[in-house]
Amino acid sequence: MAKQRLNVVVTRRLPEVVETRLKELFDVDLRDPDTPMTRDELAAAMRRADVLVPSIGDRIDANLLAGAGEKLKLIANYGAGVDHIDVASARQRGVLVSNTPGVLTEDTADMTLALILAVVRRLPEGMALMQAGQWQGWSPTALMGGRIAGRRLGILGMGRIGQAVARRARAFGMQIHYHNRKRLRPEVETPLEATFWESLDQMVARMDIVSVNCPHTPSTFHLMNARRLKLMKPSAVIVNTSRGEVIDENALTRMLRAGEIAGAGLDVFERGAQVNPRLRELPNVVLLPHMGSATLEGRVEMGEKVIINIKTFADGHRPPDLVLPGML
Template identity: 80%
Template sequence: MSKHRLSVVVTRRLPEVVETRLSELFDVTLREDDTPMTRAELAEAMKAADVLVPTLTDEIDNALIGQAGDRLKLIANYGAGVDHIDVATARQRGILVSNTPGVLTDDTADMTMALILAVTRRIPEGLAVMQRGEWQGWAPTALLGGRVGGRRLGILGMGRIGQAVARRAAAFGMQVHYHNRRRLRAETEKALDATYWESLDQMTARMDVLSINCPHTPSTFHLMNARRLKLMKPDAVIVNTSRGEVIDENALTRMLAAGELSGAGLDVYEHGTDVNPRLRELRNVVLLPHMGSATVEGRIEMGEKVIINIKTFDDGHRPPDQVVPSML
């Protein structure tokens, strides 16, 4: 007798090759259009499915998990961050949670360097001049930025992505410093030629560029609050390709507008798509629409991880990328 096929609901459109493979392996309900599910649609999906495949645009809190049907046994998240899922409540209900770590490391680190260069070398300002047709030719003092080589880079969060940023920054001649919950092993620290700071305050005060590469957890919410942002040097730059909630966006906007910070490069925002309008008006800020992980290769690899997690679970084993509350 053939084995019962798992019922899987996918909440957003995924790359076609991923959707096709999911359909071959499982009884899949795919999204028709590329819009986030409503809360009511999510609740219905969680009542009917064995497995839910959500993305970071789906807020799966304890109330939604409380409405889940008895069938739901796995939330196989399409993405590395799981701050939109109440993992502890899911665990209490006997629902496993998995994610897709590692595959977006290089893509996000590339974007971090792109933002550092864009802000320090004033690339968007040069682009705007060209697009307006205002360029009058080369001039010795036009659009002068700063050299990245020799600058001190402070990395907040030295996990996979932080370390990938460190390797890239070193190739550009930057001095790498970092603050992390736990200090790296001595051999890793040596290989990265990175200086550890136990005090985030002290590191923040001495850096030329600060890169946010830590996840959003209750302990990192507004880690860069108004007080800590004010410790930064006036000619320093801050870059965030992690989670918007780590920075107090209003405080950052005020400081940038007042010239108390040299610039910022942001790919993520505290309130999702509701970006502070004053932030959008500032010339010393480069804003991107959460593109850090947006490569074709990365998106397909994320899908492959989701499929492996579901397949392993279906075969009666622990998903390789299972997330447990103690990890958060």
């Protein structure tokens, strides 16, 4: 007798090729239209699904998990970060959690360098001038930014993405510094010509550019708080392509407005889509709508990882990208 196909509920629209493959393999409930599920919709999905495929906008806390049906056995997250899922509560209820690590490394590192260039070279100001039809021709002193070659880049979080940022920054002639929970092995650190700082305070006080590339965990919440932001040089720039919660956004906004930090490039925000309106008004800030992973190749590869995790689970094996509470 043929094995019964798993019921898979997907909370957001995915690339068409991914949705097509999911339909071939499983009984799939796809999301239409592409809007976030309400909490009630998410609760209902968790009651009827064998496998839930959520994304970063879906807050899956202990209360939601407590109301999940007995069917739910796997949360196959579409994304690498799982800070929106209470992994420990899921495990207690016998629900596995998987993610999609590694596939977005290069795309996110590209975006980090793009933000550094955009802020330091004042690209959005130049674009706005052109789009408004206000450019009067070349001027020796107009829109002068800075040269990034020779600048000290401090990378906060030296995992896959941090190392990819370091490789790119070296090609631009930047000096690489980093703070991490653990120092990299010499065979990794030496080719990057990277300097390890055990003290984050000491590192940020000496950097020209700080790049946030660490995940959001209880220990990294507001890691760049008001006190630490004040250690930065007034000429320094901060960029974040990781998680908005790592930076105290209100403190950053105040300091940018006061000229105590020269600029910021942000792809993520502390309260998701609710961006501080004062932040949007500042000319020395580049804001992007969480585009770090927004390449077709990356999003398809994320989907392929989700499918492999579900298929492996369906075949009675441990998903290759299983997330354990101790990993967080």
